[in-house]
Amino acid sequence: MAIYDPKSRVAAEFINDQEIKDTLAWAQANKTNHELCHAAIEKAAQFKGLTHREAALLLACEDKDINDKIFETAIKVKEHIYGSRIVLFAPLYLSNYCVNGCVYCPYHAKNKTITRKKLSQEEIRNEVIALQDMGHKRLLLESGEHPKHSPIEYILESIKTIYSIKHKNGAIRRLNVNIAATTVENYKKLHEAEIGTYQLFQETYHKETYEALHPKGPKSDYAYHTEAHDRAMEAGIDDVGLGVLFGLELCHYDFVGVLMHAEHLEAVFGCGPHTISVPRICPADDIDPNTFTNAVPDDLFLKIVALIRLAVPYTGMIMSTRESARVRTEGLKLGISQISGGSRTSVGGYAIRSVQEMEEKTEQFETSDRRTLDEIVHWLLDNGYLPSFCTACYRAGRTGDRFMEFAKDGSISAFCQANAILTLKEYVCDYASKETRAAGEAVIEREMPKICNPKIRKASEKRIIRIADGERDFRF
Ligand code: SF4
Numbered sequence: 340m341a342i343y344d345p346k347s348r349v350a351a352e353f354i355n356d357q358e359i360k361d362t363l364a365w366a367q368a369n370k371t372n373h374e375l376c377h378a379a380i381e382k383a384a385q386f387k388g389l390t391h392r393e394a395a396l397l398l399a400c401e402d403k404d405i406n407d408k409i410f411e412t413a414i415k416v417k418e419h420i421y422g423s424r425i426v427l428f429a430p431l432y433l434s435n436y437c438v439n440g441c442v443y444c445p446y447h448a449k450n451k452t453i454t455r456k457k458l459s460q461e462e463i464r465n466e467v468i469a470l471q472d473m474g475h476k477r478l479l480l481e482s483g484e485h486p487k488h489s490p491i492e493y494i495l496e497s498i499k500t501i502y503s504i505k506h507k508n509g510a511i512r513r514l515n516v517n518i519a520a521t522t523v524e525n526y527k528k529l530h531e532a533e534i535g536t537y538q539l540f541q542e543t544y545h546k547e548t549y550e551a552l553h554p555k556g557p558k559s560d561y562a563y564h565t566e567a568h569d570r571a572m573e574a575g576i577d578d579v580g581l582g583v584l585f586g587l588e589l590c591h592y593d594f595v596g597v598l599m600h601a602e603h604l605e606a607v608f609g610c611g612p613h614t615i616s617v618p619r620i621c622p623a624d625d626i627d628p629n630t631f632t633n634a635v636p637d638d639l640f641l642k643i644v645a646l647i648r649l650a651v652p653y654t655g656m657i658m659s660t661r662e663s664a665r666v667r668t669e670g671l672k673l674g675i676s677q678i679s680g681g682s683r684t685s686v687g688g689y690a691i692r693s694v695q696e697m698e699e700k701t702e703q704f705e706t707s708d709r710r711t712l713d714e715i716v717h718w719l720l721d722n723g724y725l726p727s728f729c730t731a732c733y734r735a736g737r738t739g740d741r742f743m744e745f746a747k748d749g750s751i752s753a754f755c756q757a758n759a760i761l762t763l764k765e766y767v768c769d770y771a772s773k774e775t776r777a778a779g780e781a782v783i784e785r786e787m788p789k790i791c792n793p794k795i796r797k798a799s800e801k802r803i804i805r806i807a808d809g810e811r812d813f814r815f
């Protein structure tokens with residue numbers, strides 16, 4: 340039987356089934372120990388994070404006052420570390436050809452009702468121009484796994500194309516990548532192509548459930564998939580992103596699993612995940628979410644968001660357009676630091692040119708939040724947030740443990756605040772509607788004094804004027 344060891348490079352040892360079960364049993368046995376619960380919340384309130392056991396205890400706890408305290412503390416931690424900034428991005432789907440059999444995804448190989456499509460470099464160009472015209476600077480590249488349709492060469496060529504397009508004042512300055520688990524050699528190639536974060540969702544950490552949900556294709560290999568982030572980091576990619584598809588398995592199990600994965604990366608590489616994504620199972624072509632019996636209700640889901648914020652305070656947390664505007668509003672308060680805006684989850688969905696293209700069903704999942712990027716930006720501004728198109732860290736070499744150094748001593752917040760203001764200024768000058776522009780200018784004025792470093796503040800004030808005069812792409 341595998342023994343739990345966070346430093347091991349073997350999936351069954353760092354995501355150890357027995358340790359997860361013991362943790363859940365221990366949390367159940369101790370959930371009425373209010374002293375223990377308060378001690379964990381107190382520790383998290385000092386930005387020290389939580390172990391997977393402490394976090395599981397708080398998830399199990401049903402006491403109303405303690406739960407109120409958890410939410411209150413998550414809001415404080417979020418505000419302290421991230422201020423009012425929310426980073427915006429959009430997914431870009433390159434191809435929905437896939438050899439895998441993931442039963443929750445309409446791109447699974449056996450689905451005959453979906454239109455299969457792979458973008459040519461010319462089509463990618465059109466998509467990127469459409470995204471740049473919306474105001475996006477940060478994309479997440481997504482693709483199904485297929486040796487013929489989307490080999491690594493196609494992904495690398497596409498990355499080159501995406502970075503090369505400079506349309507009017509537009510540019511994609513950071514391209515994060517979410518493609519199937521691959522070899523160290525291929526991760527090296529992605530690293531050389533200057534990707535930002537490599538994201539790979541585990542979907543579920545429960546091995547048996549994982550194997551049942553992935554009956555076919557390379558993704559069915561649980562260990563190869565679970566050890567992928569290690570290979571990416573070994574290849575030099577400093578920033579990796581984790582994620583669970585909540586609703587596939589009992590969420591308590593996956594919650595502990597994702598925190599153990601974060602602890603493992605910290606133990607082996609000295610740096611935890613750059614981001615954790617929190618998608619939930621939702622309707623899609625050929626997929627009925629009711630067939631999954633572990634659906635996570637909104638309140639429990641939001642408690643998970645709050646506890647991830649407490650457990651890994653310096654790890655960005657991402658919520659997609661799968662969620663409704665209401666859940667996104669609550670999630671932003673409790674810990675979400677990045678959201679997608681104006682997203683299309685279909686292949687070629689941003690630059691639709693014909694009725695036939697409109698009618699093609701290529702979506703990966705239905706989006707609940709169908710607002711445009713301008714509407715999302717306006718909504719964030721109205722709700723007291725500072726929308727940010729910042730991509731500075733990875734371009735300034737602040738990645739991996741170097742990034743965490745800045746994050747943990749708090750000095751990153753001056754960079755984040757200034758960069759958020761400068762990129763919002765670019766957005767309001769180049770892309771915003773009249774109403775969003777007025778709201779944006781007011782927020783820029785309000786947020787400028789909050790840049791805590793006086794030198795950076797002074798320099799930002801000067802740069803704001805230069806942006807109004809037509810210069811672009813300043814960063815700290
Ligand atoms: Fe393919 Fe990814 Fe969908 Fe699985 S989740 S079928 S690997 S696109």
Ligand code: SF4
Nearest residue numbers: 729730731732754755
């Ligand atoms: Fe993210 Fe770095 Fe920009 Fe802050 S300064 S928003 S951490 S890229």
